[in-house]
Amino acid sequence: MTSGAGIFFDGKTSARHNAMVALSASGLEIAGHDGRLLAQWPYDEIEGLPAPANVLRLGRRGNALLERLEILDSAFAAAVDARATYVDRTGTLQRRQRTSVIGWTVVATLSLLAVAYFGVPAIAERLAPLVPVGIERKLGDAVDMQVRGILDTRNAGMAFECGTADTEKAGRAALDRLVHRLEAAAALPMPLRTFVVRRTEANAIALPGGQVYVFQGLIAKADNADEVAGVIAHEIGHVARRDGTKSVLQAGGLSLMFGMLLGDFVGGGAVVIAARTVLQSSYSREVEAAADRYGAELMNKAGGNAHGLASMLGKIGGATEPGMKILLDHPETKARVAAINKIAGTQPTSPFLNNAEWASLKRICAG
Amino acid sequence: MTSLDAGTAAGGGVRFLGNRRAYWRLLMRGAALLMVTLGIYRFWLATDIRRFLWSNTEVAGESLEYTGTPLELLLGFLVAIAILIPVYAGFFVAALDLGTIGHLSGLIAFAALGLLGQYALYRARRYRLTRTIFRGVRFHQSGSAWRYAFCAVFWWSITALTCGLAYPFQIASLERYKMRNTYYGNLAGGFAGSAFHLLLRGFPMWFLVFAPLLVTAGAFIEVVDWKALGDALSVGADDVMTRIESSNPALGSVVVFGMLMGSVAACAAALLYPAFQALVLRWWSSGLRFGDIEMRSTLRTRHVYGAYMRFLWYAILFSIVMTMIGGLGLLLAGSIGGSPPAGPGAEIAVTGVLLVGYVIAALGFSTIYRATVMLSLWQLGMESLQLSGLSALDRVKATGRPSSALGEGLADALNVGGY
Numbered sequence: 001m002t003s004g005a006g007i008f009f010d011g012k013t014s015a016r017h018n019a020m021v022a023l024s025a026s027g028l029e030i031a032g033h034d035g036r037l038l039a040q041w042p043y044d045e046i047e048g049l050p051a052p053a054n055v056l057r058l059g060r061r062g063n064a065l066l067e068r069l070e071i072l073d074s075a076f077a078a079a080v081d082a083r084a085t086y087v088d089r090t091g092t093l094q095r096r097q098r099t100s101v102i103g104w105t106v107v108a109t110l111s112l113l114a115v116a117y118f119g120v121p122a123i124a125e126r127l128a129p130l131v132p133v134g135i136e137r138k139l140g141d142a143v144d145m146q147v148r149g150i151l152d153t154r155n156a157g158m159a160f161e162c163g164t165a166d167t168e169k170a171g172r173a174a175l176d177r178l179v180h181r182l183e184a185a186a187a188l189p190m191p192l193r194t195f196v197v198r199r200t201e202a203n204a205i206a207l208p209g210g211q212v213y214v215f216q217g218l219i220a221k222a223d224n225a226d227e228v229a230g231v232i233a234h235e236i237g238h239v240a241r242r243d244g245t246k247s248v249l250q251a252g253g254l255s256l257m258f259g260m261l262l263g264d265f266v267g268g269g270a271v272v273i274a275a276r277t278v279l280q281s282s283y284s285r286e287v288e289a290a291a292d293r294y295g296a297e298l299m300n301k302a303g304g305n306a307h308g309l310a311s312m313l314g315k316i317g318g319a320t321e322p323g324m325k326i327l328l329d330h331p332e333t334k335a336r337v338a339a340i341n342k343i344a345g346t347q348p349t350s351p352f353l354n355n356a357e358w359a360s361l362k363r364i365c366a367g
Numbered sequence: 368m369t370s371l372d373a374g375t376a377a378g379g380g381v382r383f384l385g386n387r388r389a390y391w392r393l394l395m396r397g398a399a400l401l402m403v404t405l406g407i408y409r410f411w412l413a414t415d416i417r418r419f420l421w422s423n424t425e426v427a428g429e430s431l432e433y434t435g436t437p438l439e440l441l442l443g444f445l446v447a448i449a450i451l452i453p454v455y456a457g458f459f460v461a462a463l464d465l466g467t468i469g470h471l472s473g474l475i476a477f478a479a480l481g482l483l484g485q486y487a488l489y490r491a492r493r494y495r496l497t498r499t500i501f502r503g504v505r506f507h508q509s510g511s512a513w514r515y516a517f518c519a520v521f522w523w524s525i526t527a528l529t530c531g532l533a534y535p536f537q538i539a540s541l542e543r544y545k546m547r548n549t550y551y552g553n554l555a556g557g558f559a560g561s562a563f564h565l566l567l568r569g570f571p572m573w574f575l576v577f578a579p580l581l582v583t584a585g586a587f588i589e590v591v592d593w594k595a596l597g598d599a600l601s602v603g604a605d606d607v608m609t610r611i612e613s614s615n616p617a618l619g620s621v622v623v624f625g626m627l628m629g630s631v632a633a634c635a636a637a638l639l640y641p642a643f644q645a646l647v648l649r650w651w652s653s654g655l656r657f658g659d660i661e662m663r664s665t666l667r668t669r670h671v672y673g674a675y676m677r678f679l680w681y682a683i684l685f686s687i688v689m690t691m692i693g694g695l696g697l698l699l700a701g702s703i704g705g706s707p708p709a710g711p712g713a714e715i716a717v718t719g720v721l722l723v724g725y726v727i728a729a730l731g732f733s734t735i736y737r738a739t740v741m742l743s744l745w746q747l748g749m750e751s752l753q754l755s756g757l758s759a760l761d762r763v764k765a766t767g768r769p770s771s772a773l774g775e776g777l778a779d780a781l782n783v784g785g786y
């Protein structure tokens with residue numbers, strides 16, 4: 001079959017031409033009903049275009065002029081398909097293209113996940129020391145507002161921070177003494193601001209910019225000043241290592257990668273949140289271990305008893321960060337306690353506070 | 368240019384030739400790949416969908432052609448990301464600043480991104496039009512996307528302030544702008560729909576939805592002792608609710624009445640939505656013009672309800688299957704942690720099953736929606752069109768050139784967009 005009928009559009013106007021198409025040795029020859037030659041297309045310049053199932057629609061590759069030839073007769077369409085290089089009526093080429101697209105997107109996804117797992121924490125690690133202290137403090141103030149909004153429940157109309165009332169002044173002085181001894185040993189890039197706050201949980205948190213909140217519940221659960229000092233030393237570890245800034249950088253990097261590049265499909269939001277939670281908690285495990293090491297070493301340097309951090313950690317089940325129940329469970333805590341005890345050693349220590357000071361620190365939230 | 372060739376038939380209809388099963392196959396494969404590639408496949412899926420819809424729509428014996436490619440969409444998206452990252456970073460830094468700008472930054476960001484979203488929609492329309500070929504001639508769009516964006520944000524605010532009563536005027540005005548700037552070759556488009564006409568037709572539906580809410584608002588004003596309520600609130604701090612209750616004994620029953628009326632309004636809105644959609648689609652397509660070509664739509668409301676019924680039917684079937692498979696999966700996941708199911712292993716496995724289940728359910732419902740409601744609306748909308756003045760099609764001259772896919776990319780990154 002070397003000739004057949006077609007419908008031709010010349011790309012200059014929308015007029016429809018009934019055409020006779022002949023298959024010559026080098027290409028298609030398209031002639032009008034009066035025999036006038038309308039177009040000549042070499043076989044290697046013809047491409048197939050999207051069309052309904054029973055129509056073969058052809059155009060010229062890379063041509064700004066939108067010439068179109070439509071062939072309805074399936075036998076003649078097959079004859080054209082056999083000769084033209086880039087006509088893909090059976091969809092083999094398209095299927096091959098699609099397979100390579102799928103393969104590469106899977107590879108891209110995996111490499112993105114690898115970057116999120118290894119690259120983002122490494123980048124944050126290197127960027128965080130470059131962030132000026134002034135900016136970190138501003139960030140800390142912004143975080144502080146949010147943290148207070150969540151934590152400050154104002155029960156019984158008392159202030160969020162302990163140590164402001166007259167009966168609490170002695171406790172505040174004891175806390176200052178304890179923190180000064182640690183701070184002197186630590187040599188931090190920014191001044192520390194430590195507060196005991198009215199929360200019943202046994203916990204403590206460090207914000208970017210050097211703010212440390214020790215919860216009232218932790219003081220209540222501690223048996224001596226070195227246990228409190230140990231936890232504060234751990235939090236100083238977060239401040240010194242600038243973990244707050246790092247986690248903001250990490251969160252930003254992850255939401256950029258997962259929120260913008262990926263996941264813009266129905267149901268994708270859940271995948272994004274899950275991936276971020278898992279990745280961030282995997283970062284936080286290492287971060288906590290590093291803060292433990294720093295805290296224990298700081299206690300040694302300050303001449304305190306680093307075992308205090310270990311015993312306090314054992315008591316509160318290792319949950320120094322809220323909302324990490326699954327990831328900070330018991331085997332993890334045991335490993336952390338063991339690691340701290342190894343650093344702590346057996347050298348002689350001097351207690352952080354005397355009995356009277358310890359008693360007043362215990363009453364810092366008495367009101 | 369005159370031609371003795373086959374002239375266009377005097378009466379012209381629109382036919383849709385698409386095979387529903389082929390479309391289902393395309394969508395289901397797309398959903399599976401979206402999941403595997405965490406959404407990167409969406410550019411390919413969107414192109415496949417458009418190719419299918421365009422090339423199976425036949426106007427006066429010739430089918431439309433979509434010439435856009437997935438790589439263009441991907442590139443547009445990457446450009447949009449490059450533009451949006453500094454914008455987002457700017458808002459982040461502004462939010463850190465505790466001054467007035469910092470406090471307002473959320474509001475400013477909302478307004479700016481709303482504006483940018485409308486800009487993106489106009490540019491995306493331009494991309495889709497310039498990738499639409501009919502009889503060897505390209506559609507294209509002129510006009511300013513920024514002007515459109517400002518008009519659209521203005522009209523959306525008016526519509527919100529008037530509880531939706533201004534909506535007919537909004538879409539009439541925006542459609543006029545869009546269609547005035549739309550061309551098929553050298554044939555200029557236009558829009559002849561009358562806002563008053565739509566308002567008259569739509570008002571009964573608006574009333575059915577909003578009357579319960581208005582009654583509730585009236586009841587509130589009537590019953591509540593505003594002075595006492597103000598006193599109760601101004602004391603502040605603890606036990607506000609108790610004091611509000613004691614100052615306004617009738618408030619409780621009004622709140623219950625309000626919730627009842629609210630659910631009546633919500634039910635009315637859900638039941639009337641297909642009728643509303645049919646009304647707007649019929650009104651809109653009857654207003655479209657290209658030169659001398661006029662369109663008239665005979666879309667039947669009950670057919671649109673039929674499409675939604677099909678959606679409901681498939682959605683219920685899918686839910687039953689998902690519940691059964693999901694229950695089985697949870698049992699299996701729970702048993703990983705030993706019996707009784709406890710410990711972090713089981714917890715993580717159960718969370719994983721729930722997450723995968725959620726993603727499959729969300730993708731499944733959206734696929735069913737696309738394959739039933741969206742496909743039917745396209746098909747019904749097209750097949751109900753009656754075109755007149757089609758002889759103009761014999762002498763349209765080709766003009767216009769393809770535009771970039773930036774608008775599509777922005778619309779994607781901002782989560783706005785259509786087909």
